[in-house]
Amino acid sequence: MNMFSLSVPASSANIGPGFDSVGMALNRYLTLQVTRQEKWEFAQHSHLLPSFTDYEDHFIYQIAKQTANWHQKSLPACKVSIDSEIPLARGLGSSASAVIAGIELANQLCTLSLSSLDKLQLATEIEGHPDNVAASLVGGLVISVETDNVIDYCQVPDLDIDIVVYIPAVELKTEKSRKALPAYFSRKDATIASGISNLMIASLLKGDYELAGKMMEHDLFHEPYRADLIPHYHDLKQEAKQFGAYGTVISGAGPTMISFVPKGKGGTISKQMKTFLPHYQIEPLDIDHNGLRVEQEII
Numbered sequence: 001m002n003m004f005s006l007s008v009p010a011s012s013a014n015i016g017p018g019f020d021s022v023g024m025a026l027n028r029y030l031t032l033q034v035t036r037q038e039k040w041e042f043a044q045h046s047h048l049l050p051s052f053t054d055y056e057d058h059f060i061y062q063i064a065k066q067t068a069n070w071h072q073k074s075l076p077a078c079k080v081s082i083d084s085e086i087p088l089a090r091g092l093g094s095s096a097s098a099v100i101a102g103i104e105l106a107n108q109l110c111t112l113s114l115s116s117l118d119k120l121q122l123a124t125e126i127e128g129h130p131d132n133v134a135a136s137l138v139g140g141l142v143i144s145v146e147t148d149n150v151i152d153y154c155q156v157p158d159l160d161i162d163i164v165v166y167i168p169a170v171e172l173k174t175e176k177s178r179k180a181l182p183a184y185f186s187r188k189d190a191t192i193a194s195g196i197s198n199l200m201i202a203s204l205l206k207g208d209y210e211l212a213g214k215m216m217e218h219d220l221f222h223e224p225y226r227a228d229l230i231p232h233y234h235d236l237k238q239e240a241k242q243f244g245a246y247g248t249v250i251s252g253a254g255p256t257m258i259s260f261v262p263k264g265k266g267g268t269i270s271k272q273m274k275t276f277l278p279h280y281q282i283e284p285l286d287i288d289h290n291g292l293r294v295e296q297e298i299i
C-alpha cells in the first residue's frame, strides 16, 4: 500500500511594510499522513483544527478537489490523518498552510508533477495574495509578487536574528482584518510606504537589524488601519522595544504580533514579555528553511 506524509510550516506575512509580498516560514507545522483506502476519511488529531461534518466539507479536501479538477483528474479515495501546531485565525498563516497541503495532496494522488511555481500560482489564486503561501511552500523569508498573472519570488538569505511571537487567545479572521484597509493610497503616501518597505528589505539583507526594525515599525500600508483590531498593539511594541527587540509588528492580518530580536535573546525576551502579557502564548520560534516537505513510504 502506498503511503506518504506532508508537512507544511506556518508563516508570518507582511513583516510590517511588506504588505501582501513578504512572508516568513516558521517552525510550527500542519502535517498530513495519507493512505489509500476505499472511502474518503479525515481523522484529526489536534484541538487546533476546525471541525467539519462530512469529508466533502473539509477545506483541505476542497482545495485538493479543485486542484485535481483544474487538471481534469479525479481524486482517488484516501484516509488523511491530520495534526496541527498552527492556531487558526491568529495571523500565522493557517489557511495558507492548508491550501498548500490541499494542492500537494492532489499533486501526489493524481501524479500531477506540479513545479513549485505551478503550486505557488494555484495557491495564490486561492489565497488572494502570495506572501504566506510562498513562505510555506519554499521556506525562509520570501518576497513574492504577482504581475500580469505571473508570480515571481526571491528567498532572502538567512537572517541572524531570533523571532518571538505573541499569540492572544482571540481569533481575527483575515477577511475581517482586510476590510479595515483603504482601497486607495495617494501617490505621495504610496511612494513613502514603498520606500519604507525597500529600506526594510535592504537593511535586512545588509544585516543592519536596527534600521530594519525601525522600518518594520513605520509601515503605512496596513498597520495604522489595523491597530485598533489588535489587542495591546501599542504597549506590546513599546514593551518589546524596552527589552531589546529590533522591531515588533502585526503577524499577517493579526491578532498575533511578532518581534525580530537579537540572536540569542529570544528565550529571555519571551520570558520577560510573559510577565507583561500573562494570558498570551509567547514563544521564541525559528525560521523554517525547508517549506513543504513530502515523504514517501512503501508499507
Ligand SMILES: Nc1ncnc2c1ncn2[C@@H]1O[C@H](COP(=O)(O)OP(=O)(O)O)[C@@H](O)[C@H]1O
Residues within 6 Å of the ligand: 030, 049, 050, 058, 059, 060, 084, 087, 088, 089, 090, 091, 092, 093, 094, 095, 096, 098, 172, 173, 174, 175, 252, 253
Ligand atoms: N488545517 C486546516 N483545515 C481546515 N481548514 C483550515 C485549516 N487551517 C485553516 N483553515 C481555515 O482557514 C481559516 C483561518 O484563515 P484566516 O482567517 O486566513 O486566518 P490565518 O491567519 O490563520 O490564516 C479557518 O477558520 C479555517 O476555515
Ligand SMILES: N[C@@H](CCOP(=O)(O)O)C(=O)O
Residues within 6 Å of the ligand: 011, 012, 013, 014, 019, 020, 021, 090, 091, 092, 093, 094, 095, 096, 129, 131, 132, 174, 177, 178, 222, 251, 252, 253, 254
Ligand atoms: N498579507 C495578508 C496576510 C494575511 O496573513 P494571515 O496569516 O493573517 O492569513 C494580509 O495582511 O491580509
